[in-house]
Amino acid sequence: MGGDPRLKEANPDAHRLWQTKLPTKIIFSGWLLHHGRLNSRASLYHHHIRKLEESYCEQCSGTLETDSHIFSQCPTGHLHPELHLPEDVHIDVILLMLWQIWKARNALIFDHKTSSAGDVIRRVINDMDSWSCRYKKTRPQWNCWRDFLCSRL
């Protein structure tokens, strides 16, 4: 993100993304989403790359596949974290969720593999376990989020 403090001020969340301890590919997908640059079908439609009738969600006929549809309205991505969860690793876990929702979306479109919301949550928990060694200092917060996800299965 460069060292320009004005950039950080204008976009504190984007700056925070790069402070997480997650792999770059995951951070980068969150960064693209933050800047509205993920190649959702709606975005391809708005850039005149797809036709309107080819820009609907794979699962929800007649609904434009926008970022907000993929990540909060579509049944696969429908997972609203509760407010009492610890702030410290909030962005980290949200990034993992976005990453797995996006991967499930791609698997459906390109490989015709469906995933339930539970499948996505299980993959996020697996990711959390894989990366937990990077979160030793925030282990209690990390586990708090993990428990929350387990409670949604």
Ligand SMILES: [Zn+2]
């Ligand atoms: Zn949908």
